[in-house]
Amino acid sequence: MNKNEKFVITINRELGSGGRTVGRKLAEKLGVEFYDKALIKALTEKYHLSVEEVEKLKGRSHSWWAEFKHKVSLSDAWIGDAAKYYQVTPGEEPELLTTDDMFNTEMEILKGITEEESCVIAGRSGFYVFRDHPNHLSILIQASMPFRIERVSRKQKMTEEEAKKTIEKVDKMRENYVKYYTKSSRYDTRNYDLVISADGKTEDEIVDLILKFIG
Secondary structure, eight states, X not given: OOTTSOOEEEEEEOTTSOHHHHHXXXXXXXXXXXXXXXXXXXXXXXXXXXXXXXXXXXXXXXXXXXXXXXXXXXXXXXXXXXXXXXXXXXXXXXXXXXXXXXXXXHHHHHHHHHHHOXXXXXXXXXXXXXXXXXXXEEEEEEOOHHHXXXXXXXXXXXXXXXXXXXXXXXXXXHHHHHHHHHSSOTTOGGGOSEEEEOTTOOHHHHHHHHHHHHO
């Protein structure tokens, strides 16, 4: 990946690995925007966007995404609300399902963003959406189950048993999602340029590893 040209870094991560925080910090270090798949999903639903509507927006202006961002005011609070898509209440099935139309719309929005700016994107199918992008770095961040349980229980104030159940549900949901839309597994390391284990590392140390890899 050449960071002197327009680029996209996608981060697939296991729940509890700290991957989303790594993505945000990495974007800050590189001086680019960070986008979460949950934000794009929330944006799509809130404004009832479709593939056709996104194409119309693109056709109106070369800087359509910058204008759209300004118009809808993507504030930290709004992003925080969007992130709730990744939270699972113990005892409930994760409601992180999507439709084919929504998936295609999200994909068009993400591709449109990367046509206009460099960015870091955390999401379940980033490796697939940008597989043909000429300047794309695909990363997977994993961690052992004990590490993930400890982090999720601490962050979401759950018991270890609740955290384990949550992780298992989200793992299954995300894997089913990826298999359905990409005909691949998110655990297939051939989909990534870099695979990192979070065990024994801080989020800042993982960011430094990625920056060294980029060069």
